[in-house]
Amino acid sequence: MTTLTAGAQRVRTVVTVQRSWLLLGVLVLWVLLWAVLRGQDTLALARADLTDFQTWLNDLDDRLRGTWLLDVTGVISDALDGLLTFLRELVSTPAFPRPVPEIGWLGVLSIATWVAYAIAGWKHALLTAASFAAFGLLGYWEESMDLLVVTFTAVAVCLLIGIPLAVWMGRSQRVTSAITPVLDLTQTMPAFVYLLPLTLLFGIGPPAAVVVTVIYALAPVIRIGAHGIRSVSPTVLEAAASMGTNRWQVLRKVQLPMARRTIIVGVNQTVMAALSMATIAALIAAPGLGEEVVVALGSLAVGTAFVAGLAIVVMAVMLDRVTTAASERSEQLARQTTVHPRRRVVLLAGTGALALVGVYLSRYYTYFAEFPDNPDLGTPLGNAVDDASIYIQDNWFNVTKGIADAVSNGLINPLEALIADSPWYLTSAALLMISAVLGGLRSAITTAVCLGVILATGLWQDSMVTLATTLVAIVLVMVLALIFGLIIARNSRADSVIRPILDAAQVMPPFVYLVPALGLFLATRFTAIVAAVIFAAPVAIKLVADGIKNVSPTTVEAAESAGSSRWQVISKVQLPMARTGIGLAANQGLLYVFSMVVIGGLVGAGGLGYLVVSGFSQAQLFGKGLAAGIAIVALAIMLDRMTQHANIRAGQR
Amino acid sequence: MSTTAEHEASPRLSDGESVPDAALSVRGLWKVFGPKGDEIVGSPEADLPRPELLARTGCTVAVKDVSFDVAPSEVFVVMGLSGSGKSTLVRCLTRLIEPSAGDVLLDGEDVRKMSESRLRELRRTHVSMVFQHFGLLPHRQVIDNVAYGLEIRGVSKKERHAKAQEMVDLVGLTGNEHSYPDQLSGGMQQRVGLARALAVDPTVMLFDEPFSALDPLIRRGMQNEVIRLHEEVGKTMVFITHDLQEALKLGDRILIMRDGAVVQIGSPAEVVARPADDYVRDFVSDVHRSAVLTLRYVMREPLPDDSSEGPIMSPDTIVRQAARVALASAHPLRVVYDDILIGIVDNDALLRVVVAEES
C-alpha cells in the first residue's frame, strides 16, 4: 500500500517535471526562432487600413436595413425608449412643461430611503439617504438618476426574464444542461464586446444601453436562482410529495420560500452587474455618470473623472449593501422575529406618508426639486484631485515613471516583442504547443480554432499586443494573489482586515479603476495594466486564500508535527494542495484582467480595445471595431479554455 | 400492540392468497433501479448477487417479489440492514417511487392503477408518512407545518389551525406552536413530523426509520409515544427500522428483509423462537428472549398424568410475566386457548429461557 502510494507520487512528480521542461523547451525554441525571424510576417495593419472582411462588416448595417430583424428590434427599442423617457422625466430630466422632473430630489431621496427601510432596515435607510445626498452634493444628481434609471430598467427586465428561467432551470435537469453553456459563455466575455454588435441591431442610445445591460446582467440571477431552487432539500420535497402536493404548490409553498434568500443573492449580483455594464454602456450613449467618466477620461480630466467615479462608487456600495442586507433580512421578515407584523405595517405606513410629503414638497418647491448648487463638494474635490495628480506627476515623476519603465522594459516590451513581433506562424505554433502541454488535446483544438478566427479578423498584431498586455497583468495579479492569499489564509487577523476591503473592491464597476491609474500614470499602456491588476487582484486573492484555507488542518498539523519549518509547510504542503484554488484564481483573474485590458483602450492601452473604442467614434472604422470585438471573443475563449483544461489536468494528476 | 391469535395461526402468506379485509395488501412487488430495470423483474438475472448484477446491467434490485398483508390497526414492522430495500419498499406503497411490478392494494383499491389526481387524493387523505430526517418546512412555524397537509387540501385557515393545535397538543408540543423547526431539538422536530402526519387523519401511517437520527434515550421516549398514539388513535402503521429492539417493541408482526427479498414474516416471539435462517438467527441472537418469547414457544404437549392444578395462562403470555406466577406455584403452568388445554410449561423450560439469557 505504502509503496503503491510512493510509486504514484513518483509518477506524478515525473509528469510535472516533464511538463515544466517541455514548456521551457518551447519557450527557448520560440526565442531562438524569434531572434532570426522577428519582424517578418507580423500581419501588422495600419490604423486606417481595412481588410475585406472588415469592409464587409462595415456594410453590415446597410445589409440589415429593412429586414425583419430590425423591425423586431425596432419595436423593442421603441418600447424601451418610451419607458426610459417616462422614468427619466419622472426623476431626472425636465418633464415638459415643467422645468424640472416630476419628482424632485427630495421626493426621490425620501422614496428611496423608505424602500431601503422597508427591505433592509433603518441603518441601510440612512446609508441610502446619505448616498443620494452625496450624488447631489458631488454635483451629479441628474447623472446619478439617469444611471439608476438605466440600471433599474435593465434589472427589472432581467428579473422578468430571469426568475421564471431560474425556476424552470431549477426544476429541470434538461433545461439546466441546455442553458448552462450559454450562461458560461456570456460570463466569459468582457462586457465591452457586447456593445458594437448590439448597436447594429438597436442603434446607439439609451434603449441599446438597456439591452446590452440586460444581456450582461441576466446570467447571475438565473444561475444563482436556479441553484437556490435546486438546493431545496430532497427530503422536504419528498415529504411534500408524500402529502399530495401538486407541482404548483411545491413551487409556491416549498421551493420559492426556501430559495428566497438565495434568489435575492442572485438579484444582488444582477444589480451589481447591471450597474457596471450601465456605466460602460456610456460608450453607446447611455445617459448618466458613465458618460461623465468617459468624457473626462477622454480629455484626461482626472479630477472630474474622479468625482464622477466617486459617485459611482457610492452608488455601488449603497446598492450592494442594501440588497445584501435585504437578502439577510428576508428570512427575519418572513419569520417576523424582528418586529411584530402589525407594528411593522404601522411603521411602514407612517414612514411612507412621510416619504409622500417629501414627494409633495419636491413637486411644488424649486428648492426641493432641483438639487441646490450650494454646498458644492464636487468642484473642490475635483480640484484637489487634479492638484494631487499634478503634484504626483511633478514630484514623484521619477518614482511613477521608474515603476512604469521598470515594468515596461522588464516585462511588457520583451513579451510584446516576442508575441507580436514573431511571424504569425511562429506565435501560433508556440501558443498551440503551450496550450497542448498545459491543457491537452482539447485545449489545443480550441486554441487552434480561436487563432484561426483571430487571423480571419485581420487583426493579428493588435490581438497579440492585447495578449501580451494581458499576460503581463496576470503575472502581476498572481504574484499579488499568492502573497496576500497566503497572508490572509495564515493569519485570521489579517483576514478580518483585508477581506472586507477585497469584498468592497469587487463590487466596483471596472470603469472606476481607470481613474486612479490615470491619475498616477497618465495615458499609457502601463495605465491599463495597473487598472487591470487592481481590478483582478481581489478576486484572485480571495480564491487563493480560500484554496489554502481548504487544505485540511490535519494535514498541516501533521506536517508541523513532523518538524517542517514555516516555509516548508507553505511550499511543500499548503501551496501544492491548494493547486486547484490557485488554478481557479488564475482562470478568473485572467478573465478579469482581460476585460479590463480591453477597456484600457480608453486610456491608451492600444490593441483591440482601442480599435473597439475607435469603432464607436468613427463610422468608417465601425467594421474594424466589430472585427476587434470578434478577436476579443476568440482570445477570451482561448484563454479561458486553456486555463480551465490546465486546471482539470492538474486536478487529475 | 396485542398479539392476536389469527396472526399466529397464519405466520406467512403465500402469493395470491389475500386477507379479505386487509388495510394494505402487497403482492409480488418489485423495484429494480437502473436502465431497463423493469426487464430484470422475474428474469434469472434477478437472482444474481447485487454487485454482479450492477456490474453486468447497471441495475439494482431494491425490492424483490415482496408480498404481505397488514390488518386494520396493526403495527407492521419492516426490518433489515441498511441497503436491504426498506425505504424503497415503503415508498412504493404510495408510488413516491414507481414500482417495477406487482400490486399494492389500499383498502382494496389498486394503487398502481390510480391516476395522478386520484393518487394525490390518496396521499392527501388516506396515507401519511413520517421521515427519518423529518422533512419539515424550515420557513414555517410548527403550527403551519402541522397544518400543511390540510392547507394543500384547501381547508380554511381557521379550521386547519384548530385541527393542527389539537395534534400539537396530542404529541405533547403545546407551547411550541410558533417555534420554527430549527429552534427545536431532534426529538421535538420528529414530534412535529408525527403531528403533521396525524393531522390529515389518515387510515394508514408509514414510518421510514423515524427515530434512527435520534439519541437512544430520546428514541425510547418516542417509541413509547408511538405506542401511546397507537392506543389512542388506532391507525394502521407500517414501521421501518433497522433496530431489532424497536421492531420487537412496536411490531405486532415483523417482516425481515435481506437484499430486497422477504426472509421471514412473523410475530416478535415467532421470529425470536424460530428464526427462518442464519441471517435472522444472527439478528435475534442477543435479544432478551424472556421479554419476547411467549408460552406458545416454550410449552410442551400435555401428558395424561400432568397436574391439573397449575395456574392457567394464555399461549400469548410473555415468558418473563409467566415466570413469577409459575415459580410461586407448586404445579406446572397450564396453557389454555379457547377453553382447551393446549400445553404445559415446566419450570425447567421457563428457567432455560431466563438462564440462557444470563450467560
Ligand SMILES: Nc1ncnc2c1ncn2[C@@H]1O[C@H](COP(=O)(O)OP(=O)(O)O)[C@@H](O)[C@H]1O
Ligand atoms: N434512486 C436509486 N437509484 C439506484 N439505486 C438505488 C436508489 N435508491 C436506492 N437504491 C439502491 O437500492 C437498494 C435499497 O436501498 P434502500 O431502499 O434505501 O435501503 P434501506 O432503506 O433498507 O437502507 C440499495 O442498494 C440502494 O443503493
Ligand SMILES: [Mg+2]
Ligand atoms: Mg432507508
